[in-house]
Amino acid sequence: MLKPAYRIAGVSALACGLGLATAAAQLLTHKDLSLAVATDIAVAAVDACKAQGYNVSVHVLGREGQVVVALRNPAAGFATYENSMKKAFTARTTRAPSGRFAEAVKGNPNAGQFFLTNFVAAQGALPIQVGNDVIGAIGISGAPGGDKDEACAKAALDKYAGELK
Amino acid sequence: MSRIAFTIGAASVLALGLTGSANAQLVTHKDLSLATAVTIARTAVQTCKAQGYNVSAHVLGRSGEIIVSMRGDDTGPHTLENSFKKAWTARAQRAPSVNFANAVKANPTVGAIHLSNMVPAQGALPINVGDDTIGAIGVSGAPGGDKDEACAKSGIDKVAADLK
Numbered sequence: 306m307l308k309p310a311y312r313i314a315g316v317s318a319l320a321c322g323l324g325l326a327t328a329a330a331q332l333l334t335h336k337d338l339s340l341a342v343a344t345d346i347a348v349a350a351v352d353a354c355k356a357q358g359y360n361v362s363v364h365v366l367g368r369e370g371q372v373v374v375a376l377r378n379p380a381a382g383f384a385t386y387e388n389s390m391k392k393a394f395t396a397r398t399t400r401a402p403s404g405r406f407a408e409a410v411k412g413n414p415n416a417g418q419f420f421l422t423n424f425v426a427a428q429g430a431l432p433i434q435v436g437n438d439v440i441g442a443i444g445i446s447g448a449p450g451g452d453k454d455e456a457c458a459k460a461a462l463d464k465y466a467g468e469l470k
Numbered sequence: 471m472s473r474i475a476f477t478i479g480a481a482s483v484l485a486l487g488l489t490g491s492a493n494a495q496l497v498t499h500k501d502l503s504l505a506t507a508v509t510i511a512r513t514a515v516q517t518c519k520a521q522g523y524n525v526s527a528h529v530l531g532r533s534g535e536i537i538v539s540m541r542g543d544d545t546g547p548h549t550l551e552n553s554f555k556k557a558w559t560a561r562a563q564r565a566p567s568v569n570f571a572n573a574v575k576a577n578p579t580v581g582a583i584h585l586s587n588m589v590p591a592q593g594a595l596p597i598n599v600g601d602d603t604i605g606a607i608g609v610s611g612a613p614g615g616d617k618d619e620a621c622a623k624s625g626i627d628k629v630a631a632d633l634k
Contacts, residue, residue, distance in 0.1 A: 339543050340515060340540055340541060340542055340543050341543075344508075344512060344540065348508060351504065367541075371541065372539055372541060372550070373540075373541045374538075374539065374540055374541070375536060375538070375539035376504055376508065376537070376538055376539075377504070377531075377535065377536055377537045377538075378504045379501060379502065379503065379504060379531065379537065380503075380504070383535075386536070
């Protein structure tokens, strides 16, 4: 009897220590993508690829992986729409280029995250950051090679780097 | 037995007539380009924003497929879905979604209300080339479907010269 009570007390102390019950609790302050900036980035990525002769579909996702802008390119294969979303989801949730997850899966085909919904082991997406804070991701699909998809994503992020602060 | 054979024979003749014409031709379509669809959606969102309304918008293509999806700043989370369903309704019926809203008012059990993605709400317009409906735009988030629809119209008006 004494032992469980002691455990509960220990858990309570831990909860206080984590800040769940502090008197000075504060809300979180976030920077998030506006639709205008997200659309600028998405359109710039489509244009960057088109200038090289590639028709691509694009997704820009926000902080929670929600779709902020989705562009299906009727001139691209229809799988590109889904693929661009999944690449972006992978980049957002791992806070890293989706190509890195592709490499991880190459090294370990049973990587645990590979079995989660919307993960895809494919290059072509980059996280969108404000400093070190990942506020979203852009995913591209349709160019002949994930490296080319990623280059278009990077061109778009570079173009609007001034807005991401 | 002979009756059944006759029935099958008649069915075969019918099938030939429907599918076996010597002059079969492919169907020629005009369809939305991504660039045109983005301009329509963006203009609609900006028109509403200029009036103080944050809205989400969808532009769908001929088969109801999503070409552009835009989640408006600070909009309710339902507006993305609602703008899609309004657009779906307008595309399916080749008419402003308000027409379906009025039809449901008159007859709450009208058949189409039981289909997926149909919503009896104003705020979407078909995108036409002449009499051919090639897609639709749906808007959600303004305080009133009439205001959503006005923004949708501004998007279509912007590219009117390209819709031919």
